[in-house]
Amino acid sequence: MNLDGWIQIALYGAVVLALVKPLGSYMTRVFTGERTLLSPVLGPVERGLYRAAGLDARQEQHWLAYTGAVILFHLLGFAVLYAILRLQAVLPLNPADQGAVAPDLAFNTSTSFITNTNWQSYGGETTLSYLSQMLGLTHQNFLSAATGIAVAVALIRGFARASSGTIGSFWVDVTRATLYVLLPICVPYTLFLVWQGMPQTLGAYADATTLEGAHQTIALGPVASQVAIKMLGTNGGGFFNANAAHPFENPTALSNFVQMVSIFAIGAALTNVFGRMVGDERQGWAILGAMGILFLAGVAVTYWAEAHGSSVLNGFGLTGGNMEGKETRFGIAASALFAVITTAASCGAVNAMHDSFTALGGLIPLLNMQLGEIIIGGVGAGLYGMLIFVIVAIFVAGLMVGRTPEYLGKKIEAKEVKMAMLGILCLPLMMLGFTALATVLPAGLAGPANAGPHGFTEILYAYTSAAANNGSAFGGLSANTLFYNSTLAIGMLVGRFFVKIPVLAIAGSLAAKKTVPASAGTFPTHGGLFVGLLVGVILIIGGLTFFPSLALGPVVEHLAGAAGQTFATGG
């Protein structure tokens, strides 16, 4: 670890924090339907869209109708994407003549992109046409992000409203999220990335003759536009197989920094939207505070582990940090930071190979996802995931002030607890359940490239990443098989919808309740005490469940490595 690294980390934190208020204020205006700076330009477009769709923008929805709209929207998105992938060979914009995507891979990929996971069982440049990338994937990159934001806003309305039968209109929310938030940021962002040296072309792959005289095909494409939304919408699906480690997908230190900022920007600002809409910005800061503590702890451990390097190599006199799988242009600090950000935020883009991290360095990304991607989290998903934990924390400890638990004036009762537990339950079921399956079935055991605890971690990481809708791969796992494609896809679907639907149910239930005015007897939820409580509940209820699996994976690998023991490479 060195000062330079810590300065990068501190600078990163400062920039993200600085963006919270302005972006939060802007998004609040967008989702409460107030005029914004962009309204003169985008207002007519928005109204035009509603008119074309025959939609009355003032018509709000009951939570069931809202949920129905969310599901319908995903089903349609899935159908379109699946069709494009299966038919890409006969569709235009296919200069590299990519064939049709296999059914299980197309199923996995479509699921992956509609759920904002962007798990990639394929290599982008060797599998997909430009049309698939642009029309299929990028389009879902926008919409899956926008649905996440919409659901979060619906839940915020649940807290903010009193005795209301509706939680907003999904169609309006998803339109506004795309039109006013994602698109206006992506346009200049794309231009910036192009300036940094990222390709943006529809031309064919370039053929080059190297200095040694060998021929090489250099994959190109409309990279910049897709990378912008991939980061901003915490999608993470790379244009190239190497994702943000690829020089065309992350050319410079500056592009790396801006990409990291853009992963957290919307998620962090949504906490401010939350605070503003419930009428007390401190509530938003408290939640961001809990996220921040968990984030900084993760960064510190990973950075320390990576800078400290491998004990086994140290034993051979090879001191220094662990540079295996990292790009020299980013170095250890920026790689460790990127790894923690991308897993904290459900993004899943990588600028270094997590498989090659030290055992402890790799444990943090894994744990980040196991907690349910609530540390900033995916756009929208992070906030509503965190609010589920808030409900549980309030319910457990709120009684200790001698009142029925309440949060922001809303009583937390049986229905909210039931739904929150449902949202919490589905993640360990998918992550641990499928890992348990894969570690005993031959089809599963064929996947990992390594034996011993590291191989176990590879499997665990894959299912964790899928269910948490992260999409980053640990690497080392051959996942493009029928078994992995299907089980991972199920994990992604359950991880997305079995959280989203309970969240919307909570939103509906809360919106219908009265708001109890705060008094001296009310559980205070804006101070350090609450932040500490929340962090404790997240670690004990969210984290401890995974203690056995972590002990058998990265922990034992670390301890064995410290003792100089390695495990033989398997199939």
Place this chain on the structure above:
Amino acid sequence: MSRQTSSLFSAALIGPALLGSVRKLDPRAMIRNPVMFVVEVVAALTTVLFARDLVAGGSDLAFSGQIILWLWFTLIFANFAEALAEGRGKAQADSLRRTRTEMTAKRLKGPGATYETVPGTALKVGDVVLVEAGDLIPSDGEVIAGVASVNEAAITGESAPVIRESGGDRSAVTGGTQVLSDTIKVRITAAAGSTFVDRMIALVEGAARQKTPNEIALNILLAGLTIVFVFAVASIPSFASYAGGAIPVIVLVALFVTLIPTTIGALLSAIGIAGMDRLVRFNVLAMSGRAVEAAGDVDTLLLDKTGTITLGNRQATEFRPVSGVTEQELADAAQLASLADETPEGRSIVVLAKEKYGIRARDMAALNASFVPFTAQSRMSGVDLETASIRKGAVDAVIASLSGAPMASRGSNAALAFRPDPETAAATETRAIAEAIARAGGTPLAVARDGRLLGIVYLKDIVKGGIRERFAELRQMGIRTVMITGDNPMTAAAIAAEAGVDDFLAQATPEDKLALIRKEQAQGKLVAMCGDGTNDAPALAQADVGVAMNTGTVAAREAGNMVDLDSDPTKLIEIVGIGKQLLMTRGALTTFSIANDVAKYFAIIPAMFLGLYPQLQALNVMHLASPQSAILSAIIFNALIIVALIPLALRGVTYRAVGAAALLRRNLLIYGLGGVLVPFVAIKAIDLAVTALHLA
């Protein structure tokens, strides 16, 4: 008020409770408690497996046997907590039940006095019975004729008799109480089995206990956590097989049972029963657990002025003479006029005269004085001496009497309208003083001697000592207090300011009360109030916590969701405290239970996986002696902590009237942080004992 004091663990309670805890192992009873039911299922399964191993021969039988034994202990301890909580109410219920069975009733056959003697259980609603001196009142009812003194000790524990009479707010009688004098006719209002005493028995026994909304929600959380741990534990065999080994079932069971929230699961119902019991001991009967919970949530307290905020009666605090009269002179006359006046006001004048002016009591007989009592017509009282005649009373009445006009038909308005003579200067001055006193919230009492106005005695509503501090406490807890009074706004404002209530409702009619409750509730607040009269019934029913006084009418008692047997309206404040304490105890033990998991993981996980990866010994931060001792210690801790916490569950966590932030900080520190740390120490200690005893 009588409070039965029985120690938490008296021998008389423990015996039956132990028996009850075994009887409660019946799965049909256990299923009401999902967490403990799951424990019972795994305990039964492992017992079967153990029996098989015992016959077929297996390894580590001593270890497995001990684990299974402790699983059953865990269940018995949980049942013991509940049985003990129930047992405390049972003793009271038994004595109540005795009064009920032996009763007979004199059922009237018509309007006359002829009756037939029937068993108390044969009475129907609407029957009219005759109850004479010495009889037990056979069932709940309403006095429709007569007045009697009734001993209600059977339900209130208070032996001083109370008056029950037809009409008005003291007409309700309770089955099982005894008429001491006179004869009354009672119309029966409750059928056999649903009387007040029946409900009371059901309540104190916990038989009628239904889960409260918060308990239901908590049970969902606990069940959810249990399922999460099913996933966590059920996936371990696969992980172990990947690592090339296997984990014995008994070890998995031990991990599972220690992780699921057994501590709170075991104590949850005991906490609820104990909360009701605390109210019963406080002579308050809650008709449902929901009402007790609501009491903890109350935001606004409506308190009747008289009896709650002020002492029931006004007291003399000052003598204000008109010019030309000394205070001493006024005090002397007022004292003389009050010597024979047995009303609290009269007595307070004598006391004030003595304390402030040293005027001692005089012997009325020696003075040859005759007392003129107060009548509604004269609105004055006084004394006629040989040498003088003194009157004291309502200002208008006294002034009017001086002018010589006949008083009989004069109300105060009439006196103002037909005042025949221009007033004397003294009368004008007296009126001015009286007005000032009324403005300050007091009641003026004019005094005249031999037709000459001397001045005014200042009678004041005396705010109860310490009540101001109580309201300050309530404010700190975030509870708003509203004083309800029939006084005019001016008087009400003055008393409200003195008592330190947050708001007041003056000249309150029952409709005003109801409207106020509705208004508060519309803002999302929970309202508590107490009342006794029939006209309070709508408000009592509307309030979230309605405490009916036991002296009140049947209608009021039916409308409220609590009955205060002592009829002490001040208790509303304690009821709120008991409600809060119940919720706090539940929260504290839940937090403690969940926080315990950290240490349990660190005890069992390294022990469990040591055979697969010896490196994991590093996670054995407590340095427990062996894998078996570690697992055994964790499961023993898990069982014993239930027993250790039973006193806390029954007594409730210490409750202090401080703000929520301070409460939370304190409780989080004790039960949250304590919950993380305590098991590390305790499991280590148990491990040392287990090792020393060679149990593992």
